Amino acid sequence: MTESFGDTLVTYLRARFPLVVVTTVEETRAVEVIAAAAQETGRRCVTWDIGGGFGSLSDGPGSSGGPVPSITDPAAALEHIIRTSNDDMSVYVLKDFHEFWKDVLVKRRLRNAAQALRRKRATIVVTEVTGKVPRELTDEAVALEFPLPTDEELARTLDQLARQAGVKISLTPLGRSKLVRAASGLTRVEAERALSKVFVTDRRVDDNTIDVINEEKKQILRETQAVEFYPAHETPDDVGGLDVLKNWLRLRERAFSPEAAEYGLPAPKGIALVGIPGTGKSLTAKMIGGLWRLPLLRLDVGALFGSLVGESEERVRTALRLTEAIAPCVLWIDEIEKALAAGGLDGGTSMRVFGTILSWMQDKTAPVFVVATANDITSLPPELLRRGRFDEVFFLDLPTERERRDIFTVHLAKRRRLPAEFDLDRLAKASVGFVGAEIEQAVIDALYGAFADDGRDITTHDVMGALARGVPLSRSRREVIESLRDWLRQGRAQSASFAEKTLAESSFVPFEID
Template sequence: MGTVGIHDEIRLYLRARVALIVLVTVEEQRALDVLDQVRKDRDPSSDLVTWDIADGLESASGRQLPKAATPPDALTKIKELAQKEPRRRDLYVLKDFHAFWERDPAVRRRLRNLAHKLVFTGSSLIVTTPVRDIPVELGDDAVVVEMPLPEADALRRELDQLIDSTKGVKSTLTPAGRSRLAQAALGLTAAQARRAFAKAIVRDEVLDDRDIEAVLAEKKAVIRENEALEFYSAEESPDDLGGLDVLKEWLRLRERAFGDAAREFRLPAPKGIALIGIPGTGKSLTAKMIGGLWRLPLLRLDVGALFGSLVGESEERVRRALRLAETVSPCVLWIDEVEKALSSGGHDGGTSQRVFGTVLTWMQEKTAPVFVVATANDVSALPPETLRRGRFDEVFFLDLPTEEERREIITVHLRKRGRKPEMFDVYQLALACDGFVGAELEQVVVDAMYAAFAEERDITTDDIARAAARTVPLSRSQREVIEDLRAWLREGRAQSASFAEADRAAEHQVPVLEV
């Protein structure tokens, strides 16, 4: 929902005679601009009256208003003003009023009484607050409206105004370039976007395509402050990921699914995938690869960082993180080790279940093009409803790599470190590394390089083979856990990421591990 949507929603509540609206936003000035426009459209003769603890009551039309230094005074004066001229359709805005209703029950009671009185007048009361939580006493009288972050069109107008008002700036951006720069700022507030644009301008007094990366860097810093979200530079490609041919083909078929051509074809945007499997098999690398393959922003949701110590704080964090992901969309949202959301074992007063339920409900109902990549190592910790269709387009199982995949993975890591794979016996190494996951294969190559570096020579096949011989892979150290995971695949609960059919995976690559 953009600015037009928020105008319409507030206007609708005012027509319905809702006397108390709680507008949740950190963008106070933008909220006041929206409310002033709603007020003018509704009744040009009306007034927008604001109150805060510093300046008291102020009128947008310049009316003389009584002094009101405290919250009780403000509520009393607003009641008197509204009842004195009940036909007026004024909007009364209380700034940061959550700070007063949190600690004073008398303020909560006065506010509720005022809301009841305003129902019989033409005026309405609006509280602007950066947090969603409202007192339970007001739950039946107030409606909560969350103001979305500005859309690309609004950010484009901010950019155009800044360029026009800044003397001496040279802009080589075409109209399409300005739109790309505004698109890069999605996820920022209007004030944050203005600061990012201004910083790009004053750096060299030239605005060009290079400043898109500068704005993206500013956005990464802002998103990082969210605590639960991290902006990743997705530079990985399918060539950086050995094996997993079925998964790669599935992703390639949907590479253009977020473009205009797909919308014209009436093709819905893909919702997401769940990656279940053995640790170290490439689940995290796959998430990064999707962002690079589809050329979409990649956001990582840190489930552990969602939990706060205050009542309601965890739920607010997850809602804020999901709203930000929708604003940045189309994007890839990577939820790593999703089972961590339930790791408390029910000893946190139900917070983990509520947070997890919020994420699941959002995944089911979201309409924004946010592609969710959820990874999990312990599928037994997930409730059955987690992986059902509607939340995910497909559930993939990442197993121990086959011999062919081990050759690919070893080749990838040799090439990544500047070595020519043809100079090594990758066939012998793949056999020597039977039962190794991708992360272990990478570490074997790295360990061999350390040994060769210490002797001041280049790495050889024998170095890698010796490193492999010293390694105890997960397939041996956690044999029982891995067998339980593979049994889950044999039951047909997921699609193999490596083979076209799950029964082929069972036949070729899922033998029962010997104890």
């Protein structure tokens, strides 16, 4: 039984609340908890649905007992509850009652029933999935959201299914913790479905099971176009440089584990990656998901805005609710400054959407690690980057010579070339002012040229030629880049590359080629 929800419901029953509305998609599990709460308070639990009418789940010592009537009409069912309310001690669970919210007669009868049951021993519990209570009922009803299974419940589900299927669990304590954490955010049925799939195919539970669980979570995201599931296979080796940032992430790799919580560590909230375009901010977000073996979700800020009044705000709430359902996860908000792109020309919608995201980042308790990237820091309000919303703000600068050498190594190896066959020092010196994306493009351009020349392999000279033809952003937009780097010099962020930032080595030098 879900302890916090069950205890709350028991309190409401003992306080004789007449109407409780429970929002959940887990009807079976919710009814189990409601029936347990009814039994604890000495009441019988009676369910009702339009297909089968009334059905008794349990009898309480003080209930009227006896057979329940076969009434399938919702208005008649409510009338029956009103007629028997004087000496009744039942908890009536009305399933899918949100389907009748627009029926004026049913809504009036439900309101009458709530008023008739006030201070009596019978209670109506409505289960529904919309999360919306009609305005006429808000004064009569208390609304509760049924929580998803806890880690303890998911662990019991894993053990129970494994025993039933005769499947071996080959996991270390840490691996088991990671698996249960990966299943967090799924309903019990969803978790059972994902685990059953593993039992049928592999006949064992190991670290690979986490990937299957994440695939199950991916299906949940089909409810919204604003959140996209990203496969995250990148590792720190796929990102050149950024040593300070990588070390920061490695120290927090186990931060979402129960051991960390027992130690007294709070789950990290997130980081902001600001700086020069093309320096690897998006790649870093993908790398975090791969390093921590967590689902990576990308929030498309542009897809949050709709044309109808209130639609944008509802979309952002839905997206954030789904994100929390999938937690623990990494939420990547790419180019977060786009949320403010409309300024005041959209009736304040962008400000409300942005405010909703900010409030959620500040108050969220779900283990969602936010990675927000930004190129245009001038459009960001100061309250976004303050401590409390992010654990750290990192600035991604122009790569140093050593970092450029690492970046060449990554991209040559990625295209099945041996980095040792290239003069990496010469390439690093020749690419002063180039960001990672521009270095990658230089390697690709060299490959195109060599492929057109009878498919020969590329050489250092080919890459040098591609660099010579390229115009780096640090030259074409020198003023913009320098203003960004001035922002770092003012001490507003931590460098992703240096523990103590000095710009001497990485400052802009006019481009020259041998």
